[in-house]
Amino acid sequence: MIPLFDSTKQYKEIKEEILSAINKVIESGRVILGEEVKKLEKNIANFIGVKHGIGVANGSDALVIALRAMGIKSGDKVITTPYTFFATASAIVRNNGVPIFVDVDKETYNIDLNQVEKVLKKEKIFGIIPVHLFGQTVNLEDLLFLKEKYGIKILEDCAQSIGSEGIVNGEIRKSGSVGDAAIFSFFPTKNLGTYGDGGMIVTNDEKIYENSKMLRVHGAKKKYFHDVVGYNSRLDEIHAAILNVKFKYLDKWTEKRINIASIYAKYFENWKLSIKYPRILKKSFKYHVFHQYVVEFENNKIREKVKEHLNKEGIGTSIYYPVPLHLQKCFKNLGYKKGDLPISEKLSQTTLALPIFPELTEEEIEKIVFEIKRGSEV
Ligand SMILES: Cc1ncc(COP(=O)(O)O)c(C=O)c1O
Structure with missing residues (x-):
């Protein structure tokens, strides 16, 4: 698990x-x-x-x-x-x-x-x-x-x-x-x-x-x-x-999160998976503290398939966010409709948050990436 x-x-x-x-x-x-x-x-x-x-x-x-x-x-x-x-x-x-x-920027x-x-x-x-x-x-x-x-x-x-x-x-x-x-x-x-x-x-x-x-x-x-x-x-x-x-531990934990993101990136790169994952930029400052580690699949079908596979393998994931706010029922009166903010709408269908917390180990990350590969192939 x-x-x-x-x-x-x-x-x-x-x-x-x-x-x-x-x-x-x-x-x-x-x-x-x-x-x-x-x-x-x-x-x-x-x-x-x-x-x-x-x-x-x-x-x-x-x-x-x-x-x-x-x-x-x-x-x-x-x-x-x-x-x-x-x-x-x-x-x-x-x-x-x-x-x-x-709407949001499609990279960040x-x-x-x-x-x-x-x-x-x-x-x-x-x-x-x-x-x-x-x-x-x-x-x-x-x-x-x-x-x-x-x-x-x-x-x-x-x-x-x-x-x-x-x-x-x-x-x-x-x-x-x-x-x-x-x-x-x-x-x-x-x-x-x-x-x-x-x-x-x-x-x-x-x-x-x-x-x-x-x-x-x-x-x-x-x-x-x-x-x-x-x-x-x-x-x-x-x-x-x-x-x-x-x-007192926040900086140390943040460093660990950044390191975890770079380990994920290493495995994704080595195994040539066709998913989009956060690029690790060589910068002298913490442009990203990886509260969530979110990857993007080509389409909703693949995302759902991988999500289900990971779930079966005991790997937790989450979708942030399944309904963009302009399409929430409670904001109907604001007059937005499907198609108005296409990038957010697409991301709600294609992204998946993977496990990340400072104590996550390299072995666990390797297992997660391995199962994503298996899940997208079956
Ligand atoms: C972007 C963002 N804004 C606001 C909040 C609200 O914070 P809280 O859950 O402490 O009310 C959260 C947290 O859930 C959040 O992720």
Whole structure:
């Protein structure tokens, strides 16, 4: 059995530290928004290279709160990708905004910024939510260029990309450091995940920081005095304590993920499989942190055949994402139809996520690639 994701091996390595951190929180008697949350907010903000972090209950809430803290108004249009997790777009709708879906680039699967610019030339847009999908950084310089040229807001969705990097004016920058704000998810399967839910907003902007802090506790700057109607979206101390332990290992685990991706690539290359897999580029920065390792088949029939074969062999896979967001039933009212965003629609039919987590071994990778070959031949 090789699962798509396995947290148990990692837990064995850090069990003592995790249990001691949890115990310390419980013994302290302070279990909500205490010192561990503050420490995590500092850790993440410093790591990304921004001033502030605001811990919240999960990544989905982080998107809703950040967008509202940035000043979105009812009816505002926000551009995003249809090839992402639902929460990216639902955050716009939950703020009474209107998502404008723009297709993705066929190589990176990230939102196509050339097409974004075409929309910006035509319509009044509040902002963009770019997603650094599967852990690969959207071009940060191009994002900043659009921000400055069109005066739009940027909320980076870094739920899958913690630690990924890009280049701005010759300098290495982390994803999450160029937007007006950025969000992270600490869902268990994420590169930095807890044993439950958690999320964070980061920003350099004082107003977004103050607004977000207020919105996460029912819109109250001072306890029981509510300026606006906010949310109950606090990050628990236990999760923050777990994440503070895990944070120390994040760079090491990221290196392992990158190494796993290059081992996959080596086997795919040697065995001459006719599938598309992430190219390993020789760069001096972490352009991809491989939250997911996603390959692309020629058509849906082959993908389904291979998926079924792998399943029989006990190898976990997943489809990210089977229905692009512009075709989701709940967004019918937006008026999109099949064929509008062809690349995302094709990817939803042809891609498959393979197992990746830092403890995956070369033998397991070899077995997975071998079974993909067998599965595509039968
Ligand atoms: C791209 C993206 N955005 C947002 C989220 C939402 O995060 P959460 O599951 O913590 O609410 C996720 C995670 O599932 C995600 O993958």
